[in-house]
Amino acid sequence: MQNNYCIIMAGGAGMRFWPYSRNERPKQFLDFLGTGKSLLQLTFERFRRIMPAENILIVSNCLYRDLILEQLPELKSEQVLLEPTRRNTAPCINYAIHRIRAKTDTANIIVAPSDHLILKEDVFLQIINRGIDYISKNNNLLTLGIKPSRPETGYGYIQVEEGKANLCKVKTFTEKPNLELAKVFVNSGEFYWNSGIFLWNLQTIERAFNAFLPEVNSIFEKGKNIYGTLQEADFINDAYALCPNISIDYGVMEKANNVYVICADFGWTDLGTWGSLYEISEKDENGNAVLSCDANFYESANNLIVLQKDKVAVIQGLNDTIVVETDNVLLICKKEEEQRIRQFVNEINLKYNGEFN
Amino acid sequence: MQNNYCIIMAGGAGMRFWPYSRNERPKQFLDFLGTGKSLLQLTFERFRRIMPAENILIVSNCLYRDLILEQLPELKSEQVLLEPTRRNTAPCINYAIHRIRAKTDTANIIVAPSDHLILKEDVFLQIINRGIDYISKNNNLLTLGIKPSRPETGYGYIQVEEGKANLCKVKTFTEKPNLELAKVFVNSGEFYWNSGIFLWNLQTIERAFNAFLPEVNSIFEKGKNIYGTLQEADFINDAYALCPNISIDYGVMEKANNVYVICADFGWTDLGTWGSLYEISEKDENGNAVLSCDANFYESANNLIVLQKDKVAVIQGLNDTIVVETDNVLLICKKEEEQRIRQFVNEINLKYNGEFN
Numbered sequence: 271m272q273n274n275y276c277i278i279m280a281g282g283a284g285m286r287f288w289p290y291s292r293n294e295r296p297k298q299f300l301d302f303l304g305t306g307k308s309l310l311q312l313t314f315e316r317f318r319r320i321m322p323a324e325n326i327l328i329v330s331n332c333l334y335r336d337l338i339l340e341q342l343p344e345l346k347s348e349q350v351l352l353e354p355t356r357r358n359t360a361p362c363i364n365y366a367i368h369r370i371r372a373k374t375d376t377a378n379i380i381v382a383p384s385d386h387l388i389l390k391e392d393v394f395l396q397i398i399n400r401g402i403d404y405i406s407k408n409n410n411l412l413t414l415g416i417k418p419s420r421p422e423t424g425y426g427y428i429q430v431e432e433g434k435a436n437l438c439k440v441k442t443f444t445e446k447p448n449l450e451l452a453k454v455f456v457n458s459g460e461f462y463w464n465s466g467i468f469l470w471n472l473q474t475i476e477r478a479f480n481a482f483l484p485e486v487n488s489i490f491e492k493g494k495n496i497y498g499t500l501q502e503a504d505f506i507n508d509a510y511a512l513c514p515n516i517s518i519d520y521g522v523m524e525k526a527n528n529v530y531v532i533c534a535d536f537g538w539t540d541l542g543t544w545g546s547l548y549e550i551s552e553k554d555e556n557g558n559a560v561l562s563c564d565a566n567f568y569e570s571a572n573n574l575i576v577l578q579k580d581k582v583a584v585i586q587g588l589n590d591t592i593v594v595e596t597d598n599v600l601l602i603c604k605k606e607e608e609q610r611i612r613q614f615v616n617e618i619n620l621k622y623n624g625e626f627n
Numbered sequence: 628m629q630n631n632y633c634i635i636m637a638g639g640a641g642m643r644f645w646p647y648s649r650n651e652r653p654k655q656f657l658d659f660l661g662t663g664k665s666l667l668q669l670t671f672e673r674f675r676r677i678m679p680a681e682n683i684l685i686v687s688n689c690l691y692r693d694l695i696l697e698q699l700p701e702l703k704s705e706q707v708l709l710e711p712t713r714r715n716t717a718p719c720i721n722y723a724i725h726r727i728r729a730k731t732d733t734a735n736i737i738v739a740p741s742d743h744l745i746l747k748e749d750v751f752l753q754i755i756n757r758g759i760d761y762i763s764k765n766n767n768l769l770t771l772g773i774k775p776s777r778p779e780t781g782y783g784y785i786q787v788e789e790g791k792a793n794l795c796k797v798k799t800f801t802e803k804p805n806l807e808l809a810k811v812f813v814n815s816g817e818f819y820w821n822s823g824i825f826l827w828n829l830q831t832i833e834r835a836f837n838a839f840l841p842e843v844n845s846i847f848e849k850g851k852n853i854y855g856t857l858q859e860a861d862f863i864n865d866a867y868a869l870c871p872n873i874s875i876d877y878g879v880m881e882k883a884n885n886v887y888v889i890c891a892d893f894g895w896t897d898l899g900t901w902g903s904l905y906e907i908s909e910k911d912e913n914g915n916a917v918l919s920c921d922a923n924f925y926e927s928a929n930n931l932i933v934l935q936k937d938k939v940a941v942i943q944g945l946n947d948t949i950v951v952e953t954d955n956v957l958l959i960c961k962k963e964e965e966q967r968i969r970q971f972v973n974e975i976n977l978k979y980n981g982e983f984n
Contacts, residue, residue: 584971587948587959598937599938599939600957601941603942618941621923626939
């Protein structure tokens with residue numbers, strides 16, 4: 271347990287949950303389910319159960335420093351690794367790996383996004399513990415695969431070879447497929463959703479970065495005597511200016527041939543869209559889901575209603591619609607049109623000089 | 628002008644504009660059009676142009692005393708006549724008539740609701756001036772009739788005899804007709820909407836009360852030495868306990884045979900429903916009306932959107948719907964179902980112990 275480390279990636283700035291998520295408060299900082307805790311807080315507490323708090327690092331954009339320290343008062347500020355610009359997941363993870371290396375020679379490392387939802391936390395932690403046990407004894411890269419419940423076209427898929435007890439060697443990674451292909455994947459039984467949660471030991475991931483992304487690794491390697499000092503912020507500013515924009519999936523996982531996957535079902539959703547939030551939400555007998563507020567419905571079905579706390583909605587004659595209300599914005603949009611929210615946000619911001627980003 | 632008096636009736640507590648109007652702030656106190664002024668303030672200022680401010684009396688429920696004095700700082704508190712209970716318009720007007728009598732022997736009196744909207748104010752004031760001229764010379768009861776623009780079933784109608792220059796003798800008053808009858812009324816050209824705005828001189832209305840509602844008149848007559856003293860509030864409490872609940876239309880106007888009407892069009896609406904507000908509101912090319920906020924529409928038509936100030940709405944795929952948002956309530960309801968709002972309010976309040984009245 272003292273040897274377990276976690277890297278929580280919290281730099282995202284998604285627009286898909288607008289107007290609930292905003293530029294200054296992306297979705298990882300929001301309390302989606304009205305539990306009183308943000309997705310980041312839930313993620314932190316989840317891993318806090320299997321390692322000391324000081325072994326958890328949060329990597330995020332420097333914009334969110336204060337918000338992170340406010341939401342996670344248990345953290346020391348040095349545990350928040352600040353990125354000056356967004357360079358996707360590979361530089362983010364490489365930076366954090368070097369920080370862990372500056373403290374220890376051996377570590378079991380979990381990498382996890384901060385903005386996913388996990389409903390079956392106990393199942394999840396069992397799997398994580400099994401994964402930690404595995405990577406502490408095997409120099410392989412491990413990822414968590416989710417048994418697909420539908421032919422989702424928004425996720426990456428992992429094809430696996432035969433394995434035992436749901437631990438399989440990875441055959442291929444596939445990016446977002448079209449619907450036809452997604453159906454083939456799901457029916458084959460060989461494909462799993464890529465959760466973006468990784469486990470590996472320190473030596474193995476270092477070796478993989480050296481092999482497949484040496485140009486990134488050498489940038490952060492140069493700072494080995496600087497991590498933890500007052501010079502770190504300046505060094506990182508310079509380092510990020512040199513970094514390519516590249517994901518860990520594309521840069522490392524897809525190229526390595528020692529990648530394994532634990533296939534599981536722990537009530538996972540990446541909460542990528544209002545629709546995915548609707549899917550996992552509790553619904554009344556007419557398929558209406560209500561988050562963090564209350565609503566009375568009349569002749570209404572299959573809606574998702576998200577208002578501010580302590581607010582009530584009275585909804586008549588509305589179907590298949592997302593209704594989201596925040597401080598200064600009300601969004602009403604058919605569920606099937608939610609991919610256009612990005613367009614709507616751009617247009618309202620054009621009108622108001624970016625006030626509603 | 629010194630002899631002109633106005634009685635503004637401001638005691639209503641309508642539920643039809645819920646959640647925008649609430650028990651503690653009925654519609655006369657609200658700024659419906661985002662002009663910065665409530666309907667009561669607009670009404671007061673309208674009459675202020677043709678008489679001294681001290682000749683304007685506001686009759687309302689005692690609940691609203693502070694709100695009225697806050698919205699109309701020009702008023703002395705004695706100009707706000709407080710009713711302990713709601714007894715409809717006849718007692719309200721009789722009380723105010725006695726108050727005017729305590730000050731003067733001759734007066735031209737206008738009675739007007741506080742919660743109607745008048746768009747063509749100059750036309751309205753011309754008509755009022757013409758009416759004042761008429762009642763100062765004729766001992767008749769005068770009412771303002773509105774040329775009907777549609778077979779509205781929510782209004783009372785006035786049938787008129789032949790007249791000149793739009794001043795006609797009233798033949799009959801008819802309460803809310805059904806749609807078929809309303810169509811006949813409108814097509815006949817003989818029927819006008821009853822605006823609820825009355826003009827008469829002091830002697831004439833006293834005589835009418837004596838003739839048709841002596842039981843009400845005698846109650847308030849007993850206070851003739853008390854009006855304007857510290858005993859008035861106690862006297863009025865007792866008086867209202869004895870008063871029947873009766874309207875001026877039913878109690879006086881329909882019974883008198885000296886009732887005349889000026890027929891006119893001054894952009895009047897009683898703002899009785901969200902639908903009537905929608906009718907008179909400015910709309911975009913798709914029939915969407917937006918009040919006191921801003922909205923971007925996509926594939927949406929014939930909606931009425933009323934949010935709090937400085938808020939924006941993004942609306943996709945919504946039609947023929949009322950959307951109203953206030954501090955703690957969001958209402959979404961098809962326009963054609965708005966008569967059910969009363970039911971919705973009752974049900975949400977049953978659930979929350981009246982919190983959302």
